[in-house]
Amino acid sequence: MCGKMLGELGAVYLDLNAASFSSYGSEKRGSPVKAYIRYSLPDEEIRINSPVENPHILCLFHEAMIGKQSVMAGVTECTKVIVNTMQSPEEIRKRLKMHAGTVCCIDAGKIALERHTRVNTVMLGAIAGVSEFIPLEAALDIVKDTLGKKSPSTLEENLDGVRCGYTGYEIREFEPDEKYEPEPYKEPENNWGYENAPIGGINTCYGSTVSNDLSASREGYIPIFIKDRCINCGLCDSTCPDMVFKFVPGEYKGRNMMVNEGLDYHYCKGCLRCVEICPSNALVEGIEWEQKELKNFVRNKDLLPDSINYVSVGANSWMTSESPN
Ligand code: SF4
Ligand code: SF4
Structure with a gap:
């Protein structure tokens, strides 16, 4: 939902070309989901629709993702990494083993509870704030467009969540540290599938x-x-x-x-x-x-x-x- 809103926001409110798509695993709640968003200037068409390999902004909606997936693959010194966490940017940098770049920490879970909203809208606000080119008004407008009709009774709380996220993060830029290697982007390999599963089939994961x-x-x-x-x-x-x-x-x-x-x-x-x-x-x-x-x-x-x-x-x-x- 957040990825879709960001894609629409770029096209509708920023006059940019925009593309967004998501990659789901199992539909079971709690499974990891990735969403990719690309923006380009109006005279530059977006002709690719594949995962973003070197993101300018990477947002982890829950700190439990750290260390489980290759969340840092493709992150460079130019990347700003936003994490929903109770920890500080220094602590998160260590846990991410981040070579260099910028870390922004926001306790979106706590904000969402206090403001009676959802983590998603707080993180949407944080992404807009960290981007430095998405105005708060545009982020609020896209939430009004998307949630205003679907769940009008929660709209005010969601708008409040966006406002809190827009400024509610702690940000630190880190110089390269040789202790941590930059991790190049690599397509995930799916070794087990219909073609090569052992006879009888087992779930190895x-x-x-x-x-x-x-x-x-x-x-x-x-x-x-x-x-x-x-x-x-x-x-x-x-x-x-x-x-x-x-x-x-x-x-x-x-x-x-x-x-x-x-x-x-x-x-x-x-x-x-x-x-x-x-x-x-x-x-x-x-x-x-x-x-x-x-x-x-x-x-x-x-x-x-x-x-x-x-x-x-x-x-x-x-x-x-x-x-x-
Ligand atoms: S009383 Fe409540 S907690 Fe205990 S078994 Fe029944 S439903 Fe579960
Ligand atoms: S809150 Fe936790 S324990 Fe209770 S029904 Fe849901 S998953 Fe089960």
Whole structure:
């Protein structure tokens, strides 16, 4: 949606030639999606429609993408990298292993929660602000055009999100550091497919299974489990689309039965359907960034202590030795 809006913004409000397209993986919520946007001056036609190899602006809508995909491939000293994160540009530069360039950090998740808007509109505002050639008014106009009819009741909050994003980032330019190598752009190779899969077919990428880490799809809310209130009815387990709840053999009110042990946040995408269905208020809505101490809570593995042994298991995914259980 944000990529589409940026493409239209260039053509409609900046009098530029513009092209935008997206590349989706699985349609499952939480899967990584890439969107590419090109602008050119009115007298320069855009005749290519392929991934942007050396972006002037690269925007990561969630810091959980860092280290999982080759997000830095093709980044040069001229690139401005915008990241939705609670961390500083210095910390993000280290995590990105960025040779040189500019880093802009914005805690879009927190802004979105406070302003009752979505991360997308905050990031759209940040992209416009960082670009230095997209006026705030144009960014607001394209959001009015796109969301004004679709969801007029949320328009004011979304416009507010754009305004906050436009100026709400911290920016640092970094000189080349020989510690980090520039990463050249390379087309991703898909080695497993219909032509060369082994007979019987196996999925070698755990990342597209239930072990996928869904923290990147959360909008800032997570369910909090209050065990004392739980009546072990199992409704949360049958409602949750992502098998987040762990039921184990136990005892409840003198009866031997499966009891709710809580959530493994690794799999939770924050849809809060479990909160809606729970009849005893044992699940309540919580703010994600306030809950770092929760057992099994994962916002981003790089924010967690080194003592926890994480294993990379494919695109956007990692797990602990306990996760598969
Ligand atoms: S729906 Fe609520 S009461 Fe029922 S098992 Fe889940 S947490 Fe417990
Ligand atoms: S919010 Fe609840 S229902 Fe949604 S994925 Fe997380 S645990 Fe499952």
